[in-house]
Amino acid sequence: MAAPEVPVQLDSVPQGAEAKTSLGPGCKTPCTVSVPAPDAGFSVTFTMDKYQPATIPVQVIRNSGDFNSSPPVVMDPSPVVAELQPAAPAPKAVKHMRPKKPKPQKSAAAPAAAAPAPAATGSAFPAPTAARQ
Template structure:
């Protein structure tokens, strides 16, 4: 008989454990099981300069500055995982950033949580250095006039300054007159302008 009373008492005490009043801090098992799945996490993506294409290794991507929605996985224990964000933009070197996702499993007292670190994910893109132009312009020598005849045995032509010095030396030595010097100088200066 004592066994029957002990079993009945234990049964009554267990039925009291299955229902909590609204003032109890712990939810019931049915409340914990009926929780909605975790909401999508918003991840902010930023780049300097803005306008870069950002693509996550999980799939979603956008043009910065923007945000993408990531579905938080349901796990029953604490875990950390990683994924990457690749930033690309014309004229800039690509950049890849590593993002950590920390999942903390829930209990009857607390819902599961997921944190993304860092959030926002900021990438500073470096400009591509301009490549040197491998083809240089070739400088062509001046072509002689079509009607001019060049004597290959003739000495190289002196510059206008050298020719003017030669004429002045002739004037000083008395080989040519001042009138001849002025006439030759004017002719030399006119021909050097063309």
């Protein structure tokens, strides 16, 4: 006689992840899969593009007693929900910075304006040749 199957509810945040049990069956969340009632715990792995994979352990609790009480096999947690974290962006290639080349001057007037004024224009500083008299 085959082992009885038990339903396992699977969900993820965000929804739409691929969920696969370590027992085999899988689906796209939110969903329910039927797995053979395991003797021990199992795990469910959730994967989704641009998110880190997550694996949730599931404990199997077997209850003894009559059928009027709780179900003979209980999964904990139930439902199995994974909160997926965004994947870290791929590390960017390191670019070596080159010094910027100075832009060429567009007109001859620009350098003259930046140059110190000659002594003939009434500068407060004497011309360098004036000091040697």
